[in-house]
Amino acid sequence: MVPHGSATRSMILVLGLLAAALLHPIAACVPEERTALLAFKAGIKADPQNLLSRWTANGDCCSWGGTFCDSTGHVTILTLSPDPAFDDDTYFLKGTISTALAKLTYLQRLDLASLKQLSGSLPAALGALKNLQYLSVRSNSLTGSIPSSLGSLTKLTWLELGVNSFSGIIPSTLGNIGKQLQYLSVLQNRLNGAIPTSLYMLTGLTDLYLSNNQLTGGISSLVGRLQKLTDLDFSSNKLTGPLPSEIGTLPNLGFLDMSRNALTGSIPANFVNLKNLYHFWLSNNKLSGQIPAKLATNLKKLITLDLSNNQLTGPIPQGAPFSTFPASAFAGNAGLCGNPLPACKR
Numbered sequence: 001m002v003p004h005g006s007a008t009r010s011m012i013l014v015l016g017l018l019a020a021a022l023l024h025p026i027a028a029c030v031p032e033e034r035t036a037l038l039a040f041k042a043g044i045k046a047d048p049q050n051l052l053s054r055w056t057a058n059g060d061c062c063s064w065g066g067t068f069c070d071s072t073g074h075v076t077i078l079t080l081s082p083d084p085a086f087d088d089d090t091y092f093l094k095g096t097i098s099t100a101l102a103k104l105t106y107l108q109r110l111d112l113a114s115l116k117q118l119s120g121s122l123p124a125a126l127g128a129l130k131n132l133q134y135l136s137v138r139s140n141s142l143t144g145s146i147p148s149s150l151g152s153l154t155k156l157t158w159l160e161l162g163v164n165s166f167s168g169i170i171p172s173t174l175g176n177i178g179k180q181l182q183y184l185s186v187l188q189n190r191l192n193g194a195i196p197t198s199l200y201m202l203t204g205l206t207d208l209y210l211s212n213n214q215l216t217g218g219i220s221s222l223v224g225r226l227q228k229l230t231d232l233d234f235s236s237n238k239l240t241g242p243l244p245s246e247i248g249t250l251p252n253l254g255f256l257d258m259s260r261n262a263l264t265g266s267i268p269a270n271f272v273n274l275k276n277l278y279h280f281w282l283s284n285n286k287l288s289g290q291i292p293a294k295l296a297t298n299l300k301k302l303i304t305l306d307l308s309n310n311q312l313t314g315p316i317p318q319g320a321p322f323s324t325f326p327a328s329a330f331a332g333n334a335g336l337c338g339n340p341l342p343a344c345k346r
Contacts, residue, residue: 028060028062028073029060029061029062029067029069029073029074029075030072030073030074030075032103033061033073033074033075033103033104034059034060034061035100035103036098036100036101036102036103036104037055037061037064037067037075037078037100037101037104038055038057039098039100040097040098040100040101041055042098043095043096043097043098044093044094044095044096045094045095046093046094046095046117047093047094048090048091048092048093049082049083049086049091049092049093051065051066051080051081051082051093052064052065052066052080052093053065061075062075065080066078066079066080066081070106074104074105074106075104075106075107076106076107076108076109076131077107077108077109078101078104078107078109078110078111078112079109079110079111080093080111080112080115081111081114082114082115082116084114089116089117092115092116092117093115093116093117093118094117094118094119095117095118095119096118096119096120097112097118097120097121097122097123097137097142098123099123099125101123101125101126101129102123102125102126102127102128102129104129105128105129105130105131106131107129107131107132108131108132108133108134108155109132109133109134110126110129110132110134110135110136111134111135111136112136112137112140113136113137113138113139113140113160114138114139114140115139115140116139116140116141117140117141118137118140118141118142119140119141119142119143120142120143120144121142121143121144121145122137122142122144122146122147122161122166123147124147124148124149125149126147126149126150126153127147127148127149127150127151127152127153128149128152129153130152130153130154130155131155132153132155132156133155133156133157133158134156134157134158135150135153135156135158135159135160136158136159136160137160137161137164138160138161138162138163138164138185139162139163139164140163140164141164141165142161142164142165142166143164143165143166143167144166144167144168145166145167145168145169145171146161146166146168146170146171146174146186146191147171148171148172148173149173150171150173150174150177151171151173151174151175151176151177152173152176153177154176154177154178154180155180156177156178156180156181157180157181157182157183158181158182158183159174159177159181159183159184159185160183160184160185161185161186161189162185162186162187162188162189162209163187163188163189164188164189165189165190166186166189166190166191167189167190167191167192168191168192168193169191169192169193169194169196170186170191170193170195170196170199170210170215171196172196172197172198173198174196174198174199174202175196175197175198175199175200175201175202176198177202178202178204179202179203179204180204181202181204181205182204182205182206182207182228183205183206183207184199184202184205184207184208184209185207185208185209186209186210186213187209187210187211187212187213187233188211188212188213189212189213190213190214191210191213191214191215192213192214192215192216193215193216193217194215194216194217194218195210195215195217195219195220195234195239197220197222200220200222200223200225200226201222201225202226203225203226203227203228204228205226205228205229206228206229206230206231206252207229207230207231208226208229208231208232208233209231209233210233210234210237211233211234211235211236211237211257212235212236212237213236213237214237214238215234215237215238215239216237216238216239216240217239217240217241218239218240218241218242219234219239219241219243219244219258219263220244221244221245221246222246223244223246223247223250224244224246224247224249224250226250227249227250227251227252228252229250229252229253230252230253230254230255230276231253231254231255232247232250232253232255232256232257233255233256233257234257234258234261235257235258235259235260235261235281236259236260236261237260237261238261238262239258239261239262239263240261240262240263240264241263241264241265242263242264242265242266243258243263243265243267243268243282243287244268245268245269245270247268247271247274248268248269248270248271248272248273248274249270249273250274251273251276252276253274253276253277254276254277254278254279254301255277255278255279256274256277256279256280256281257279257281258281258282258285259281259282259283259284259285259306260283260284260285261284261285262285262286263282263285263286263287264285264286264287264288265287265288265289266287266288266289266290267282267287267289267291267292267295267307267312268292269292271292271295272292272294272295272298272299273298274299275298275299275300275301276301277299277301277302278301278302278303278304279302279303279304280299280302280304280305280306281304281305281306282306282307282310283306283307283308283309283310283332284308284309284310285309285310286310286311287307287310287311287312288310288311288312288313289312289313289314290312290313290314290315291307291312291314291316291317291336292317293317294317295317295322296316296317296318296319296320296321296322296323297317297319297320297322299321300320300321302321302322303321305321305322305325305329306328306329307329307330307333308328308329308330308331308332308333309331309332309333310332310333311333311334311335312330312333312335312336313333313335313336314335314336314337315336315337315338315344316330316336316337316338316339316340316341318338318339323339325340326340327340327341
């Protein structure tokens with residue numbers, strides 16, 4: 001699943017690239033690129049949905065399933081989309097990603113998402129695809145480290161590596177991609193180490209998903225540089241230290257999830273300025289102190305709230321929309337009181 005509201009932006013980018021590919025008459029594909037694609041096919045050991053059935057040695061690779069070319073016959077898009085009606089993993093393409101794809105130097109979009117059984121490593125050679133704007137290998141079985149060479153892809157607007165089994169650290173070189181990168185997801189892997197401060201230099205980001213890993217250390221105050229963020233999800237890691245007050249300066253933030261970490265300190269008072277926030281989860285941390293009173297009335301767009309299982313104290317702020325949330329949103333804080341929990345003792 002693409003997290004939250006990002007599917008629309010992904011589709012807009014797809015349509016733009018497809019339009020560019022279809023505006024001009026298409027020549028027969030470049031022989032070297034056909035060879036590269038056939039090398040990719042050779043690494044595929046099972047194709048039960050016949051996604052690559054038209055990929056033949058004598059065929060025109062510009063007319064194969066999943067490929068699009070420009071007017072000179074260079075492959076600009078490779079996107080393999082499985083039939084989502086199948087739930088059993090045995091019905092999905094199985095194999096590895098060939099380094100030969102690095103020879104598709106005109107490639108702008110590489111989408112190998114949700115193929116389930118793509119395994120092995122993500123080739124470092126893909127860092128040579130200097131024209132790549134979109135890279136997704138989400139929901140596969142890829143292992144090994146995230147290649148530091150991806151930091152060379154300075155035209156990327158979308159980088160999606162989530163729901164795999166990548167291990168090791170998040171490469172600091174990803175911060176070199178540049179401010180045109182809008183979407184970055186490495187969620188649900190086996191990544192460890194600290195969050196590289198270089199990620200906070202990606203000032204064009206609207207979506208940043210690092211959840212469900214084993215990341216450690218604190219959250220840098222440099223997060224305040226990401227002024228375009230709408231979605232920020234660091235949940236289900238091993239992060240420590242305080243919540244930076246700089247998060248409260250992000251004017252477009254709608255989705256904030258820091259739950260299931262070991263964060264300490266209080267909820268910053270300036271979080272009352274997050275007036276576009278609709279999802280606010282801080283549960284299962286070690287946060288203490290009182291809930292800022294104006295959160296109850298300032299966060300008028302709030303739909304989901306979970307502050308449970310912390311060390312918060314004092315009265316729960318009253319007023320809409322806080323009054324609409326159940327006791328479970330505040331449970332597990334022994335020092336909290338007031339509606340919807342038992343009344344505060346005088």
